[in-house]
Amino acid sequence: MVYGIPLEWYLIVAAALFCIGGYGVLARRSAVATLMGVELMLNAININLVAFWRYLEPPGTTGQAFALFVYAVAAAEAAVGLALIIAVWRTHNTVVLKDLDMLQG
Amino acid sequence: MEFLKDLIINIGQWFVALLADAGLPDIWVQVITLGVGAFTLALVPLATPFLLILYERKVVARIADRLGLNNSAYGGPYGLLQVPDDAIKMFTKEDSVPATADRWVFNSAPVVCVTVAVLIWGVIPLGPGVIGSDLSIGIFYILSLGAGSVVAVLMAGWGSNNEYSLAAALCGVATLISREIPLVLSVMAVVMVVGSFSMPDIIAAQDQYAWFLFAMPWTALIFLASILSEPGRRPFETVKADSEVVAGYFTAYSKFGMFYLAEFMNQLAMSILFATLFLGGWRGPFVEQIPILGTVLWLAIKTLFVMSVIQLLHYSLPRLRTDQILAVTWKFLTPLALVNICVLALAGKTLPPNAGPWTRTLAFLAANIGMTLVVLPILAARDRAARRRQEQIRRAAQPSSRKHK
Amino acid sequence: MLNQFAFIGFLLIVALILGAATPILARLVRPQKAIPRKLEMDECDMRTHGETWVEFKAQYYTLVIVFLLFDVAAVFLLPWALAYNTLELYTAIEVIAFILMLLGGLVYLWRKGALEWL
Amino acid sequence: MTLQQILFLIFSAITLIAALMVVTRRNLCHAALFMVLSFFGVAGLYVLLEAPFLAGVQVFIYVGGISTLIIFAIVLTRDVVDPTLPPHNRQWIAGALVMALLCSVLIWTVLGYQWTTTTPGQVPADSIARLGTILVDPEGFLLPFEVTSVLLFAVLIGAITIARER
Structure with missing residues (x-):
């Protein structure tokens, strides 16, 4: 325990955050809001990584380094995802995911 | 006399002893000390603008060669009362929130703005041992707080629900985030040499090396150019271009006092930051014997010097357009800062490992001079090319324009 | 570690209180004479038209993307910069490779005209 | 507490x-x-x-x-x-149910496992410098580090090409 806080508390918060983000991904109409849900899920993962680093191997660096790479991937995902949304918005004038079914044939 | 030597630290210790004598438990002594300390520190940036605005107005009156505060009707002797006058006016002014505004966002934007500006002061060393908190991530903390002011600008622009405000906010955010990259990269060059994020360590390292302004002039230049847009200073001022877009993102605020205050606090903080990173902070002669000298004399002089440079730039240069600012930051400052990191990294590592600080300083300086020799011809060539292009356009346009007449 | 941040926490609370107190106190002394015309949105007496909607240039948007990616790159370089004094020459060369990659991207965009923001 | x-x-x-x-x-x-x-x-x-x-x-x-x-x-x-229109789509009830289920399963799993038996050690003072060392260490994360630069390069060009007005 660090400062009297058990590891489980962090894991529970991360699990809850992950599920809230997952709900956002599943239930929102707007594509931008869906991406916001994905960002919340990535945050939950990072909480887990850092918490495990702190509680299991504080002298090591693996957890922090992994968290850094998650940041890079999150930024890349946000950049490409939102660029796609903007491109779709420009051609189809919508960001509502339900309306984007051109590939269904 | 012994007490006066280290005034601030002694007052702090006296206060702690006073609380401990009163029989309070340790935890409460700590809480009260931290609270009072935080309050005192927050008052510094909130109160100093009253003096510095006066100074700035005198400077601008001299530069523009016009009547200054001394001739103001309600200014009192030497215009001393003008700033309090303005503050009272600002405080009692009617505050109309536009009916269509997003009330919560609209009202909390200035609070966020001021909060971020105050928070920066938590890690700035004001004298030997006089620092809010010597965080291990010191300077990186300040850099990441820059994100907060971006959010505040967006909140103000969005909350006003006014197309002018929103457009100006997007413009302002564009300049704010563009300067962030050269800012981080120039700070990174300092961190590389010092080997620590902590602000007192940066000052101590400059005691060992020379002032970083002399060791790494290019880094200092990039840093200076990137801190100008935070407080809205020309030539990088479109966050709030008074004469062009009225008041930028806070057009819809009838009381812009909070933004004005935050802007001034930012300018002060950025000046101190430059003085700390590149001019040796509070260090100076006799500071070991009389520590209070560092805060009152050396740091104040250096800060005032940096501020005067910023004001001179502001009041004597024209304003750049947003796209020109973005061109400067992305096509000049950012590549230059990246190359700067590469050059310094190579220069520092090609030296023998037992080289003393002075050898290293000279090596960094030589690397900077080498960079100058490469950068200046490139700039000159681009300038010539641009001028040739303009000449061509002018020649092509001339005959047709005559025909129209 | 936490002791260092305790002060920042207190400073945050103090700053929030000071920032919020000023407008609330000002509310007590200021005049309140709101008329509908005053609460309308305008700039230099130009009333805004309809919905707050302007066709914002998507170029600003590409600017934020470039910024975000350079932000991430800077965060990757910062720990290296901190450890620089203890590292060998070859790490500097690795980092220069990293930076050259980014510079390559920037120069490519520049050549393609993607850095003309307006 | x-x-x-x-x-x-x-x-x-x-x-x-x-x-x-x-x-x-x-x-x-x-x-x-x-x-x-x-x-x-x-x-x-x-x-x-x-x-x-x-x-x-x-x-x-x-x-x-x-x-x-x-x-x-x-x-x-x-x-x-x-x-x-409502901010959510038609599958929001199903989504909420699935996520509530997932959340309870996760919490149940977390609580049912004995994670640490010893008290974790101190974080070393040079933790960030160690991170910087391991990122450029060939034995450490050098490959992911360089791949990150390639990723950023690709995203820089890809995202701008997609989002740009032509």
Whole structure:
């Protein structure tokens, strides 16, 4: 325990955050809001990584380094995802995911 | 006399002893000390603008060669009362929130703005041992707080629900985030040499090396150019271009006092930051014997010097357009800062490992001079090319324009 | 570690209180004479038209993307910069490779005209 | 209950409540601002976990970069979402059920496992410098580090090409 806080508390918060983000991904109409849900899920993962680093191997660096790479991937995902949304918005004038079914044939 | 030597630290210790004598438990002594300390520190940036605005107005009156505060009707002797006058006016002014505004966002934007500006002061060393908190991530903390002011600008622009405000906010955010990259990269060059994020360590390292302004002039230049847009200073001022877009993102605020205050606090903080990173902070002669000298004399002089440079730039240069600012930051400052990191990294590592600080300083300086020799011809060539292009356009346009007449 | 941040926490609370107190106190002394015309949105007496909607240039948007990616790159370089004094020459060369990659991207965009923001 | 535990509860409450607001608010811009608040809460958790550098990175990248990007996207595409329609789609009940189920399974698993038996050690003072060393160490994370630069290069060119007006 660090400062009297058990590891489980962090894991529970991360699990809850992950599920809230997952709900956002599943239930929102707007594509931008869906991406916001994905960002919340990535945050939950990072909480887990850092918490495990702190509680299991504080002298090591693996957890922090992994968290850094998650940041890079999150930024890349946000950049490409939102660029796609903007491109779709420009051609189809919508960001509502339900309306984007051109590939269904 | 012994007490006066280290005034601030002694007052702090006296206060702690006073609380401990009163029989309070340790935890409460700590809480009260931290609270009072935080309050005192927050008052510094909130109160100093009253003096510095006066100074700035005198400077601008001299530069523009016009009547200054001394001739103001309600200014009192030497215009001393003008700033309090303005503050009272600002405080009692009617505050109309536009009916269509997003009330919560609209009202909390200035609070966020001021909060971020105050928070920066938590890690700035004001004298030997006089620092809010010597965080291990010191300077990186300040850099990441820059994100907060971006959010505040967006909140103000969005909350006003006014197309002018929103457009100006997007413009302002564009300049704010563009300067962030050269800012981080120039700070990174300092961190590389010092080997620590902590602000007192940066000052101590400059005691060992020379002032970083002399060791790494290019880094200092990039840093200076990137801190100008935070407080809205020309030539990088479109966050709030008074004469062009009225008041930028806070057009819809009838009381812009909070933004004005935050802007001034930012300018002060950025000046101190430059003085700390590149001019040796509070260090100076006799500071070991009389520590209070560092805060009152050396740091104040250096800060005032940096501020005067910023004001001179502001009041004597024209304003750049947003796209020109973005061109400067992305096509000049950012590549230059990246190359700067590469050059310094190579220069520092090609030296023998037992080289003393002075050898290293000279090596960094030589690397900077080498960079100058490469950068200046490139700039000159681009300038010539641009001028040739303009000449061509002018020649092509001339005959047709005559025909129209 | 936490002791260092305790002060920042207190400073945050103090700053929030000071920032919020000023407008609330000002509310007590200021005049309140709101008329509908005053609460309308305008700039230099130009009333805004309809919905707050302007066709914002998507170029600003590409600017934020470039910024975000350079932000991430800077965060990757910062720990290296901190450890620089203890590292060998070859790490500097690795980092220069990293930076050259980014510079390559920037120069490519520049050549393609993607850095003309307006 | 120690002071630190109370701090933990405050930070996690900020994070989770703000996250709930993010997924339920109708006004997308409010959702984005709540997302910023949520990110600040996570940064607070990192401070409690003694990872100040990651707390800084959290604010630096998420608040400064990703949130700004998302708010710009919202401002840009604002006019195309009909504000009278509900903020969620038809599968929201199913989504909520699935996620509540997943959440309870996760919490049940977390609580049912004995994670640590020893007290964790201290974080070394040069933790961030170690991170910097391992990132450029060929034995450490050098390959991912360089691959990251390739990733950033690819995204830089790809995303700009997609988003740019032609």
